[in-house]
Amino acid sequence: MSSTTNSRALSGAGLLIALGIIYGDIGTSPLYVMKAIIGERLISQTLVYGGISCVFWTLTLQTTLKYVVLTLQADNNGEGGIFSLYTLIRRRAKWLVIPAMLGGSALLADGIITPPISVSSAIEGLRILYPSIATIPIVIAIITALFLMQSFGTEIVGKVFGPIMLLWFTMLGALGLLSLVYHPEILYALNPRYAWEMLVNYPNGFWLLGAVFLCTTGAEALYSDLGHCGKPNIRISWIFVKTCLVLNYLGQGAWLMTNSGQLLAKNPFYALMPNWFLLTGISIATIAAIIASQALISGSFTLISEAIRLNLWPKVRVVYPTLQKGQLFVPSINMLLWAGCVGVVLYFHESSRMEAAYGLAITIAMLSTTILMSYYLYVKYKSRFIVGSFLAVYIVIEGSFLVANLDKFPHGGWVTLLIGSMLLTVMYIWIKAFIIKRRLTEYVRVKDYLPALRELSMDETIPKYSTHLVFMTSAPHPKEIESKIIYSIFQKRPKRADIYWFVHVETTDQPYTMEYKVKIVEPEDVIRVDFRLGFRVEQRINLFFRHVVEELVEKGDVDITSRYASLSKQHRIGDFRFVVLEKFLSYENDLPFKEQKIMEWYFFIKQFTSGEDKWFGLDTSSIKVEKVPLVIRPVQAPELKRIS
Structure with missing residues (x-):
């Protein structure tokens, strides 16, 4: 700028x-x-x-x-x-x-x-x-x-x-x-x-x-x-x-x-x-x-x-x-x-x-x-x-x-x-x-899932989803992650990768801040990148993330060489894939009337705006946009009676 x-x-x-x-x-x-x-x-x-x-x-x-x-x-x-x-x-x-x-x-x-x-x-x-x-x-x-x-x-x-x-x-x-x-x-x-x-x-x-x-x-x-x-x-x-x-x-x-x-x-x-x-x-x-x-x-x-x-x-x-x-x-x-x-x-x-x-x-x-x-x-x-x-x-x-x-x-x-x-x-x-989404978003500790992430990464019975899997996260604390991301990795369809990257973007009150911080959560397995960008800085996360990876490689903090046997011999760079979770309002909600209407109008307006991938400047990358339900307050399960 x-x-x-x-x-x-x-x-x-x-x-x-x-x-x-x-x-x-x-x-x-x-x-x-x-x-x-x-x-x-x-x-x-x-x-x-x-x-x-x-x-x-x-x-x-x-x-x-x-x-x-x-x-x-x-x-x-x-x-x-x-x-x-x-x-x-x-x-x-x-x-x-x-x-x-x-x-x-x-x-x-x-x-x-x-x-x-x-x-x-x-x-x-x-x-x-x-x-x-x-x-x-x-x-x-x-x-x-x-x-x-x-x-x-x-x-x-x-x-x-x-x-x-x-x-x-x-x-x-x-x-x-x-x-x-x-x-x-x-x-x-x-x-x-x-x-x-x-x-x-x-x-x-x-x-x-x-x-x-x-x-x-x-x-x-x-x-x-x-x-x-x-x-x-x-x-x-x-x-x-x-x-x-x-x-x-x-x-x-x-x-x-x-x-x-x-x-x-x-x-x-x-x-x-x-x-x-x-x-x-x-x-x-x-x-x-x-x-x-x-x-x-x-x-x-x-x-x-x-x-x-x-x-x-x-x-x-x-x-x-x-x-x-x-x-x-x-x-x-x-x-x-x-x-x-x-x-x-x-x-x-x-x-x-x-x-x-x-x-x-x-x-x-x-x-x-x-x-x-x-x-x-x-x-x-x-x-x-x-x-x-x-x-x-x-x-x-x-x-x-x-x-x-x-x-x-x-x-x-x-x-x-x-x-x-x-x-x-x-x-x-x-x-x-x-405010409603932030209040009710559930976060979990990354540390609790590190053993499972290592095992998934080594499990050759599961087809590899990507060499490098990058999730955009809204969790402000570096030790936490949304529960929806964990669900996406392990349950929706097991996403096996060699290295899991979690990328968070914080918007600062200063207009032109351009800073980042890297935390190696688990060597060779889990890495967290936090960007601090001013409110007038264009969100070009694809470009910024590439710059961060190049610096990490130059310093020897990470090896991005493909881990496929045939490709690693040729020193080929592994593929990167971004996953963006876009929420939608689940039918399984029992909201107060006011909050229900606010969320309905929110999602109605949202369909006419840019998707998260375009907003973060990821539209030139390999991206998977996943729709995840926003369950704010589950409805009371009906009492069903089984008859012979």
Whole structure:
């Protein structure tokens, strides 16, 4: 997982990739934020100054202070995201898995609505020039092309999108700065007093927070994409990004004040552009809005990868398209997001209708991050004052945003909550099934079966199954093994081999750990190999195991020469065969209703995911996949009466 060009270190290339990957969502917010705040209301100083003041202080407190300054500290060896934060503190309290699951599912749900609203907002801008243009087919085509690009990796995507976003933010700042000359007094809007006046004194001003919140919806993705770009590149590039955003919002405010007392006739963003620049500006805005989807897509891949390692998501295929650390692609999630995005476009049709659904789910993700982050700060600083201050400030801020966004529920907000609930249900089923299986898996001591294994290995009346027989085991203790493996060796069909290997894989909380330990349980008969792999390391056990065997042979710890008489004379290497046990729910169970349903849904979902052989990277080896019944609680044997 090393890289030849480390985009995580502070560099020009790293800054450019950060612009291309991370800031699309938050960077295109000027397209619709001020339009959403003004709505169908008369333009007034209280509304314009208050709206810009709210936007500025939301970007300052929420995006800059919470995420860029504080939350980016909670990096797990360079990796970010709510699940990565959870791994840093999960040993503090078991219930922390609840906000982690809530936040993860909400962020994934938000990833399904971000591409449609961003792309639709951009494409609908073309109606200024072409009023009768059909936007829905174009939006679906662009979204499809975007998801097809993901298989090339976010490093490639970032290099392509980075220069475009640099042009976009430069344009934002320039347009805003030029507009300030028409009403320079708009700079007073940075005073928080105007935000307070709008929220308290303006009719229904508090509910405008739902529109204000749209300016910071990409902040959570900023943390999730930490592993793609690195902390230094994100922090430095944010200075440039925020400056350009604030200038553009101020410029829109200056233009709005020149139309005080009127209803909003056109999008204030496009109103900043001179007529000769309009076509060029719309084209750049369209491309930038397409790129806005990238942050949530990249963050979704990161979230799923980490959820898999935490047993919160099914073991789906994860691809590493480049050698760059943090670069990954999840085909099944890519397909799921694409299908969800197309469904949202077909259901809502217009971006104005999508705005009603946008932002509700992400407030839940932000509140979840606040809870987890407070625990992290307590672990790091041991200060109740720091934790209490952080928690109080952001519970109030995000709680207010959540209440204001609840007004969107009947207007489409229920869509993202429904999607999030479905994703949360999958996570709940997966973690509960894992706990049930772990609690009831029976382990036995390997030592008790060593004499029987030696005798079986020497018993020439039984056909040899393989020279080297390798079992994947979940037993965490090196002296133990699952009883099902012993059953497979001795009873299901006696599996005679010269050497029995037991391989265990432990996933660590560090992302890129690559360690192993070998225990010679019985010389020339039984060997145990324990791999410790980080949660972002691709499971390539076939390759790793071969490396271990080569080292053992080189040191003289094991002889892998074939023990067939004719082949040993030629010094041929013996064959290796892997055995993977896949459990299924036995009919011989008498489970409580709740556990029965959890396990039924678990095995129903599991049939659509990768098998254990593919998950461990064994699909190129000689493999035997055995189905073993998971008997959790045997049913009471019926009383049968024999009659003559």
